[in-house]
Amino acid sequence: MSAVPATAPGHGSPAVNRSATVDALIIGAGFTGLYQLWSLRKLGLNVRVVDAASDVGGTWYWNCYPGARTDSPSHIYQYWFSDELLADWDWKQRYVDHTESSAYFRHVADRFDLRRDITFNSRVDSARWDESARRWQVTTSTGETIAARFLITALGPLSAPVVPPFKGHDRFKGRLVHTARWPREGVDLKGKRVGVIGTGATGIQVIQTIAPEVASLTVFQRTANYAVPMINPTYGEAERAAMRARYPQTREAIWTTFVGFDEAAESSPYFSLTPEQRRATLERLWADGSLRIWVAGFMELLTDAAVSEEISEFVREKIRARIRDPKLAAKLVPADHGFGTRRVPLENGYFDVYNRDNVSLVDLRETPIVEITETGIRTSAGEIALDVIILATGFDAGTGGLTAIDIRGTGGRSLRSEWKGEVRTTMGLQIHGYPNLFTTSAPYAPAAAFCNAPTCLQHQVQWITECIEHLVKEGRTRMEPAAETEASWLAHHDELAAQTLVAKTRSWYTGANIEGKPSRLLSYIGGLPAYREACSEVQRKGYAGFELA
Incomplete structure (x- = not known):
């Protein structure tokens, strides 16, 4: 059996004992991380990026499964910081596939010479705030220790894939893969008996793409989806x-x-x-x-x-x-x-595939999965023989990327432990108790779900950059939101969320896809203009509500 890879290529390389000190460390070399690197470089800071992948692109490095494609038009799914970049990049289509997205990010990295400050094939394992030094002490999977005045997470809202706890994963003798960790060399599906678990945005893209080439396709659906x-x-x-x-x-x-x-x-x-x-x-x-x-x-x-x-x-x-x-x-x-x-999601022939003779649907609400066997999947109605099982089972959205890292703030407090009880952020940009930690795509900002990601992520990068510039110019060494500020933002967020049907619907938007995850709408739903105005007001008031030292 081929198991779902838990880490990126290169994590098995021998550990090395190295240490470094930087002004800012960015976790992630995707859309946010590349722009954040470029922006902080412009301030003259010493910046490093660490990424588990072997190249740039973030989501669009990992999303190489069949049919992977954006559903924001290419003319708005791009950077706006450089007129030269806008002039020299040619989009080929309205909605670009993963090969074109990946090529775009490689072009950006090369055009602005970003790779020299990026460490690939290295995962951040832990980050500990050192109050005496007023720096983050970060350790990586390759044995490196990095001291950073500012720590910025650019992990994306959908970066921690969920593998459902079905019995028998290890027994399956065929190929089992998660869409979020699709092998870069591809998977041969032609003429195979394939099962796809999940009919969210990713599952829809996979199903509509592979249906014509496989011998049989069994779709395991828990929740029917609009598209x-x-x-x-x-x-x-x-x-x-x-x-x-x-x-x-x-x-x-x-x-x-x-x-x-x-x-x-x-x-x-x-x-x-x-x-x-x-x-x-x-x-x-x-x-x-x-x-x-x-x-x-x-x-x-x-x-x-x-x-x-x-x-x-x-x-x-x-x-x-x-x-x-x-x-x-x-x-x-x-x-x-x-x-x-x-x-x-958008779809391109998804519903039509169910008219094909080689496609069948298993409604998991009627016939749930009991276990994965050596030869396929057993439901309450019997076993279905399969050669390949594809998990399109989603992500621990908004929080999973951060809680995968052992982040320790003031007094050794653990973000992972605290968020098991209640997920808290201030505007999705900082967290009380974790000084000089800046977050993007984190809960309670529009970027967590309700925004064209490049638009909101570029706004967050700009705010973070201007904030760090202010701290440097003012000689400040420490910044975090006051507890009262965080509570006020969450109350505002909850008041708006309660007025919507979204907050009343079980989905990954509310964390309902993860057993035991605190239930709260993960994304700010007041709209981008209101969010930008709130962020600007913080700056106009000299970062009132934030503790600077």
Whole structure:
């Protein structure tokens, strides 16, 4: 059997005894980490990046499974800090696959000479705050010790894959892989009996991609998912020239929308329109072939149960029309949550694969998995023989990347232990009790889920950079949020979350996919403009509410 790899290549290399001192240490060489490195270099700081992968890209290094693709358009899924970079990079299509994303990050790293400050194939195992030295003491899997004045986590919200606790993992004699740790050399699926567990965004991409090449495909579904058909044109020179001409307007627009895209939501309240007008608007949004019906449609979708039900039924109609077998359609149409209250992916033929003779669906709510056997998966209805099992079982979102590291703050307090009881952050940027630790994609910021990731992550990098610049200029050696500031932000976050249907829906958005994880909406849902204003207010007030020394 091939087990799910727990670590990146290179972790088995012999340990070395080395030590270093830097101004700032960044964990992660993905979208955030590369920009953060570039930004802190501009301040003249000595900066290091450590990443478990063997190259840059973060999510887009690991996401090389069949069908991996962004669902934010390429013209907004990019950096904005360099006009030269915008001018010299050519996007090939509206929604880029993992090969194009990876190529983009390699280009950025090479263009700005970032690799010389990045240590690859090295995982951060622990970080301990040394109060006397006012530095973080960081240890890595390769035996290195790094002392850093500032520690910045650029781990991404979906970086800690979840392997479900089914019995018998080690007995399976075929190939078992997790999508988040897909072998870079690929997996031969042609003519194989394949099982895919999970029908979230990743599972949908895998299923629709491999169905035509496998002998048989068994999909194990726990929760039916909504999805929107993707329209993905390729770009020629004329399209790219038009895109570049709009870049100044695009750069401004992304900061003003609720989720950091470049299109504003519908301005008319949903029920102010006639039924015919509502239907026509939904059809227009649907025909765009994007997430616009979710992120730039009627925002009452997230708060008004009547609006949610009407739009959800519109989407259910679209799904039913794609599936020939009404009984199968009933299993694939979500009935336990509204459209948009869970992560909505784009799809390209997903629902149509269930019309194929070689594809079958196992509803885990009717016939749960009992165990993995030597030859396949046994459910309560019997055993299904498989050659390959693909786990598209998601992530410990928002928190998993941080709690995988043994982070110790003031007085030796443990972030891992504290977050078992309650996950706390201040604006998703800092945590009380952990001085000079800056976080990105952490809970209670839009970047944790409700934002075009590049937009919100670039904003967080800019805030962190300006904050560090302020500390350096002022001769400050220590900064953390006051406990009262953190409590105030969480109260504000909870007040907004309670007004939404999202917080009432079981999903990874609320940590419900992880047994024992504290239940709370992980992402700030007040919208990007409100979040940016809150961050700016902290700066205008000289970081009031934060303890600087």
